[in-house]
């Protein structure tokens with residue numbers, strides 16, 4: 001027996017109809033997304049294959065990422081493209097659900113066919129539907145797995161994507177290690193070091209950014225617990241974090257002595273993600289606004305002494321600023337290297353653009369500034385290593401390195417010409433990502449203020 005398959009793409013929906021040789025409708029599909037779901041299915045199948053590949057190649061990939069100089073840009077690019085968007089599984093699942101709703105197998109008698117039917121055998125029709133159904137299943141599975149893949153053990157840091165790992169390792173963990181009780185360290189640091197826990201740091205509030213002392217999140221003692229109420233904004237990892245180091249106010253009457261730090265589990269009742277914030281760059285990490293309503297936190301989760309929170313978080317910020325300075329220099333170096341490569345290859349007016357004096361001088365100036373920033377950072381790191389607390393030099397390092405890095409990234413984008421504005425070379429992402437460094441962990445203006453005040457002004 002021969003079957004005819006017809007596709008009617010007119011009207012609101014795409015209709016796919018299979019008729020037997022007597023013209024009876026055997027299968028009818030009413031969908032506005034038939035083709036889309038086939039594509040989705042193929043994507044899902046590829047996603048599944050990729051996931052299996054990751055698992056199979058895991059030992060090799062671990063060694064690979066351990067290699068010196070390995071860039072995580074491959075993964076970051078994927079996350080940057082929202083492949084790991086937290087809503088992705090839902091997109092896939094909703095797609096599959098919608099398809100399930102639209103696909104109806106029934107007698108389709110009386111339907112008007114508008115496209116010329118193709119003659120297909122029973123086997124060909126079966127094949128189309130097997131592909132179609134496989135697509136539905138694999139897209140659902142791959143969708144559901146996509147979040148796990150992103151957090152997967154292919155990354156050294158296991159559950160934590162490396163792009164957001166810095167928040168865990170360099171910002172949230174140091175205060176736990178420095179001020180937490182042995183019990184706290186034992187309970188949480190192991191998981192954090194293993195990469196099984198994602199951490200975040202909550203300082204900034206809607207009405208208190210540079211002016212940390214203006215925060216309003218309040219922790220009030222209640223027996224063996226503290227009740228925390230308030231909100232935070234711009235919190236990196238805020239959506240995915242398992243734990244948050246929280247800066248709170250415990251006493252209104254004592255000025256800088258009225259702040260305390262807590263380590264809070266994000267599944268504590270009263271903890272809520274108010275919204276995910278959309279941002280210019282750094283798309284491989286999430287940034288959120290959080291709220292806390294009558295959150296009960298054990299007193300044992302306080303980090304350091306009550307009333308010492310302001311000083312303790314200022315200590316944390318020194319480390320964060322030095323890390324930002326070093327990261328900015330590393331980023332600038334990478335972007336410069338990419339640009340030098342481009343300047344060797346790209347031809348204009350019959351020669352590589354790097355041979356023009358204008359470009360050559362830009363490269364020379366950039367490499368000089370990067371080197372100066374790097375050497376200054378080494379010096380500051382050496383001071384810290386000697387046990388000093390060089391607030392002025394750390395602020396100078398952060399200010400100078402991040403400004404140099406932003407300047408370099410901008411010039412490198414310019415050297416890439418039109419391609420710099422496109423996504424192909426990764427320069428536009430570096431340009432967007434780099435900008436945060438002059439704002440986060442203390443803005444340029446705040447750094448200047450700290451440096452100026454360190455001279456007694």
Ligand SMILES: Cc1cc2nc3c(=O)[nH]c(=O)nc-3n(C[C@H](O)[C@H](O)[C@H](O)COP(=O)(O)OP(=O)(O)OC[C@H]3O[C@@H](n4cnc5c(N)ncnc54)[C@H](O)[C@@H]3O)c2cc1C
Pocket residue numbers: 200201202203204208209210211233234235236237279282287436439440441442443444445446449
């Ligand atoms: C992507 C991203 C991620 C972040 N992640 C976190 C996080 O994980 N945890 C967290 O707690 N915070 C986080 N932040 C917040 C960040 O630390 C603050 O944005 C920053 O400290 C500036 O605060 P603000 O945005 O409130 O700006 P404001 O303090 O409102 O400053 C606005 C402007 O005024 C200037 N200004 C302020 N005070 C002075 C002054 N005294 N003298 C001169 N100029 C001044 C500033 O330099 C700035 O130009 C993040 C921010 C971003 C953008």
